[in-house]
Amino acid sequence: xxxxxxxxxxxxxxxxxxxxxxxxxxxxxxxxxxxxxxxxxxxxxxxxxxxxxxxxxxxxxxxxxxxxxxxxxxxxxxxxxxxxxxxxxxxxxxxxxxxxxxxxxxxxxxxxxxxxxxxxxxxxxxxxxxxxxxxxxxxxxxxxxxxxxxxxxxxxxxxxxxxxxxxxxxxxxxxxxxxxxxxxxxxxxxxxxxxxxxxxxxxxxxxxxxxxxxxxxxxxxxxxxxxxxxxxxxxxxxxxxxxxxxxxxxxxxxxxxxxxxxxxxxxxxxxxxxxxxxxxxxxxxxxxxxxxxxxxxxxxxxxxxxxxxxxxxxxxxxxxxxxxxxxxxxxxxxxxxxxxxxxxxxxxxxxxxxxxxxxxxxxxxxxxxxxxxxxxxxxxxxxxxxxxxxxxxxxxxxxxxxxxxxxxxxxxxxxxxxxxxxxxxxxxxxxxxxxxxxxxxxxxxxxxxxxxxxxxxxxxxxxxxxxxxxxxxxxxxxxxxxxxxxxxxxxxxxxx
Numbered sequence: 001x002x003x004x005x006x007x008x009x010x011x012x013x014x015x016x017x018x019x020x021x022x023x024x025x026x027x028x029x030x031x032x033x034x035x036x037x038x039x040x041x042x043x044x045x046x047x048x049x050x051x052x053x054x055x056x057x058x059x060x061x062x063x064x065x066x067x068x069x070x071x072x073x074x075x076x077x078x079x080x081x082x083x084x085x086x087x088x089x090x091x092x093x094x095x096x097x098x099x100x101x102x103x104x105x106x107x108x109x110x111x112x113x114x115x116x117x118x119x120x121x122x123x124x125x126x127x128x129x130x131x132x133x134x135x136x137x138x139x140x141x142x143x144x145x146x147x148x149x150x151x152x153x154x155x156x157x158x159x160x161x162x163x164x165x166x167x168x169x170x171x172x173x174x175x176x177x178x179x180x181x182x183x184x185x186x187x188x189x190x191x192x193x194x195x196x197x198x199x200x201x202x203x204x205x206x207x208x209x210x211x212x213x214x215x216x217x218x219x220x221x222x223x224x225x226x227x228x229x230x231x232x233x234x235x236x237x238x239x240x241x242x243x244x245x246x247x248x249x250x251x252x253x254x255x256x257x258x259x260x261x262x263x264x265x266x267x268x269x270x271x272x273x274x275x276x277x278x279x280x281x282x283x284x285x286x287x288x289x290x291x292x293x294x295x296x297x298x299x300x301x302x303x304x305x306x307x308x309x310x311x312x313x314x315x316x317x318x319x320x321x322x323x324x325x326x327x328x329x330x331x332x333x334x335x336x337x338x339x340x341x342x343x344x345x346x347x348x349x350x351x352x353x354x355x356x357x358x359x360x361x362x363x364x365x366x367x368x369x370x371x372x373x374x375x376x377x378x379x380x381x382x383x384x385x386x387x388x389x390x391x392x393x394x395x396x397x398x399x400x401x402x403x404x405x406x407x408x409x410x411x412x413x414x415x416x417x418x419x420x421x422x423x424x425x426x427x428x429x430x431x432x433x434x435x436x437x438x439x440x441x442x443x444x445x446x447x448x449x450x451x452x453x454x455x456x457x458x459x460x461x462x463x464x465x466x467x468x469x470x471x472x473x474x475x476x477x478x479x480x481x482x483x484x485x486x487x488x489x490x491x492x493x494x495x496x
Contacts, residue, residue: 034381038098066195133290142230168219184210188206188207189204257288347480367486407420424456
């Protein structure tokens with residue numbers, strides 16, 4: 001195979017592909033998305049509700065108006081045809097905004113039949129006081145995830161994004177007309193943009209948008225984005241149980257709630273049993289859910305400050321630090337002249353990454369405010385960004401219940417290899433090393449695997465060495481350990 005030349009321009013982000021400065025994107029208020037991998041941010045509908053911007057408040061009203069329309073449909077006691085439920089309730093993921101949870105590429109699962117049926121069956125029960133709330137200040141889509149099983153932040157965000165898609169398209173079109181060159185933009189007829197309440201159908205609209213690989217790209221305002229969870233969430237509702245109970249104004253009801261909670265709580269209860277008892281109390285006293293929502297409304301400014309802080313951290317990690325490491329890799333042109341099969345290419349890239357992290361200051365990319373990153377998914381995003389110049393296809397394996405390998409590297413149908421990229425702190429590391437890749441190889445068409453493990457302390461290194469020794473993996477070339485400690489690196493590092 002002919003040697004690959006180092007790219008003249010490293011294209012990772014919107015600003016790179018569309019030749020617009022990051023300063024312009026920041027001034028516009030948009031997030032400079034990666035166009036190689038989804039980033040783990042999402043639109044939180046509470047940021048629409050709580051915003052002081054009239055256009056955001058109007059968007060929240062539109063979201064609630066559509067939910068009210070669906071509630072009326074679900075209250076008729078008439079079974080809707082499956083096709084109509086799909087048309088009204090099910091939406092594809094808006095993959096063009098490049099946010100979500102896929103890590104590789106931007107194709108998520110969207111809102112399918114399960115979500116559609118759950119929403120249809122629960123709307124009239126959960127939102128029986130829509131528009132007539134006596135406890136909360138307004139209506140909230142997130143209430144669905146507090147009650148209905150299997151509805152998480154990804155569902156809530158996908159639903160919200162679809163319902164405000166017209167705004168995002170107009171927002172991006174305005175930017176496109178001002179800043180995107182003519183040869184990098186084109187008109188798209190976008191389906192399911194505007195809902196016609198007279199015909200009860202979703203209608204398309206046409207927009208001038210930036211395009212890449214035959215599809216358009218969407219920009220999203222930073223002040224709509226959250227990272228960890230929606231402000232109103234089931235996790236917080238259960239965690240804040242005591243505080244929510246204290247907020248109940250009626251002393252008699254408050255005593256009844258506390259008495260019920262103590263009754264269902266086992267002696268010497270485990271954390272899981274306490275969580276279960278709290279969930280039982282919310283089911284027994286459903287008005288307590290509204291009290292929780294009102295508590296979150298009253299503390300809405302904290303949602304704004306938390307969101308802003310998380311977006312800044314995301315920009316630092318995903319844009320500044322990750323770009324810095326890719327830049328260090330690019331200094332070695334050999335990194336982009338790898339020859340041979342996918343196994344050899346993946347192994348050599350892992351060793352190049354190891355060298356840059358251990359010897360050229362690249363370890364600093366793994367630290368935020370002096371502390372090492374804790375999310376394995378962030379390491380996966382970083383690893384994916386290092387594959388921007390390759391003839392191979394880099395994809396995330398589908399989780400079929402066995403537990404996915406992190407990546408499959410392919411070059412044609414006959415040459416495929418698996419790569420697992422793990423943190424040494426992963427409590428399931430030994431089990432993963434012993435079983436996960438081998439099990440997946442049997443179910444996959446890939447025949448070889450590589451395991452890359454990043455450690456941050458001497459204790460983590462000792463644990464990994466003991467594990468690979470027990471498993472008989474010591475000295476294997478496909479086990480690559482990367483030292484990302486910050487206490488043993490030369491002071492004259494090339495990285496800033």
